[in-house]
Amino acid sequence: MASPRTLRRCLLAALSAVLLGSVAVGPAHRAEAAGTGAAAATFSDTFDGPAGSAVNSSKWTQETGDNVNNHEREYYTSGTNNAALDGQGHLVITAKKENPANYQCWYGTCQYTSARLNTSGKFSAQYGHVEARMKIPRGQGMWPAFWMLGTDIGQVGWPNSGEIDVMENVGFEPSTVHGTIHGPGYSGSAGIGAGYTLPNGQVFADGFHTFAVDWAPNSITWSVDGIAYETRTPADVGGNTWAFNKPFFLILNLAVGGYWPGDPNSSTAFPAQLVVDSVSVTTSDTATGAAxxxxxxxxxxxxxxxxxxxxxxxxxxxxxxxxxxxxxxxxxxxxxxxxxxxxxxxxxxxxxxxxxxxxxxxxxxxxxxxxxxxxxxxxxxxxxxxxxxxxxxxxxxxxxxxxxxxxxxxxxx
CATH class of the missing domain: 2.80.10.50 (Trefoil (Acidic Fibroblast Growth Factor, subunit A))
Structure with missing residues (x-):
């Protein structure tokens, strides 16, 4: 018998395929249905593969090094030490309290390792429904995130490139996630966003949740499990440039420590894991949906x-x-x-x-x-x-x- 997870994926694929008239394509390619002008999920990764295997390198690049800008404590590694499939259809990003290769960080010898993946140069999108289904870790100093950066960051720098944080969580807020935009004049602690808190004291680390944005020209709406909690438009950026009407690429990472979450302490359990069930971007060749x-x-x-x-x-x-x-x-x-x-x-x-x-x-x-x-x-x-x-x-x-x-x-x- 198919698992509930497999049935969920099949039903969702059928829904999109029938309504959008889509055809199946390879990873990170746009599907254009003949005679319809519509497109299927332009990006999808369900992380199916043998336990211990690496993430699909045709879809993701693993960044390496530390991050002085946020004062994070981890060193991001390549390979499967900190990012690997679990054989059950998940990508597991693991933060460990270790330094197996004498990694050096901005503060000296690194104390932790983790992973950060992006789709730069492999996939980008302009507008659509962008989502990830994940189970986040718990613990002081944990900082999981699913986010996007403008593809022009190499030319214009940050924050002019724009940044869309689909989901961030800081470990001292186990029941709350945040959705934020950063751009010229509204970056860092001045980013514009809001939080979403689970009802009845529920904790995000106790189960999988779907984090998404619906992104259109001059509009971004954030949701958790299909419940919209925030919409931002150019009217919100105080007369500054709206930096989000252009292509962006995807990023997944699990940071340890930093200005916002603070550092781990004696209560923080390692290893800590961000478990990713799926990532998808659904849009169309018109970039804003289909008639x-x-x-x-x-x-x-x-x-x-x-x-x-x-x-x-x-x-x-x-x-x-x-x-x-x-x-x-x-x-x-x-x-x-x-x-x-x-x-x-x-x-x-x-x-x-x-x-x-x-x-x-x-x-x-x-x-x-x-x-x-x-x-x-x-x-x-x-x-x-x-x-x-x-x-x-x-x-x-x-x-x-x-x-x-x-x-x-x-x-x-």
Whole structure:
């Protein structure tokens, strides 16, 4: 019997493939579906391989050395000492209290080793849904992160390159993670961000969680387990340059110590592990998502391109605007303008309208796609439907008992 983890991956792949009309491709390549103009996950690593084997070098580069800028304590190594597959479909980045090769750090002889991986020169993206499913370590001084840097960092330097921190955690906050942007005039301790705290005293190190951003022109929205908790736009950077409308590459690392987390102490247990289940980037060849076409060849559209909660989703002439660019989240959501396609008030009755709303992980925002091109809300077991089979611009979309009618059929292109 397939494991729950394998079934989850298969279902998510099927959802994306049917809705986006995608084809399977090799690592870190864009998939362009003939006749659709859509693309599948442009980057995916599920870390399948024998226990003890190295990370895929066609996708990742392992950085080496120390980091004086943050006053981190570790020395990043290559090979499998600190970054290896576990044979169960995970990459394990391990921080150890050791110095097997007399490594020298900014403060003298290094006390710790760890690993830092990036996709520079192998993969970059501009816009899309960027996520990692991980279990972070616990302990004072631990600093796991999943983040991105502008590909032009070699030319313009940091922070002009821009930095998007999808997830950072510092060990003294076991229940909280942070999402932050850094750019010219808002970097380091002046970075702009927010935290997300698990409810009821839960601790991130106790299980896997999905950390993501939905990134579009002039907008970045952060989420944990499908729940959006922060959106940033150029209005937030105080008149400084918005540094995020360009390609970025990915970084995964586990730092030890530094200005923000502080150093490990006697309570910190080593080795400490960041366990990564998967990393993926889903986008399209238009860089902002793909149109969902329905009745009379018209598009699912966010009315007025308004990202406010409760904005109607309607049928409208396809026009290529951001209000008609949709991406599929690995959590079963369908997203535009940084928010989710939502069944109003979680209704299940025929005729319940759909709207745009903050992503919140509820069943009202989960969608499944059939091979017959129905888009179904499983909670209601009903189809996305054009009200009254009316192809006029502005006709509201709703859920309705699946009939097989043309007003319930959807393609991407």
């Amino acid at each position: 969902i076409k329905g009745l009379a060849g018209k598009c699912a559209d966010v009315a007025g391109a308004n990202s406010a909660n409760g904005t109607p989703v309607q049928l409208y002439d396809c026009n290529g605007s951001a209000a008609q660019k949709w991406t599929v989240g690995s959590d079963g959501t369908v997203r535009a303008l940084g928010k989710c396609l939502d069944v109003t008030s979680g209704g299940t009755a025929d005729g319940t309208p759909v709207q745009l709303y903050d992503c919140n992980g509820s069943a009202a925002q989960k969608w499944a796609v059939s091979a017959a091109h129905d888009i179904v809300n499983p909670q209601a077991n009903k189809c996305l439907d054009v009200t009254g089979n009316n192809s006029a611009n502005g006709t509201r979309l709703q859920i309705w008992t699946c009939t097989g009618g043309a007003n319930q059929k959807w393609t991407v292109g």
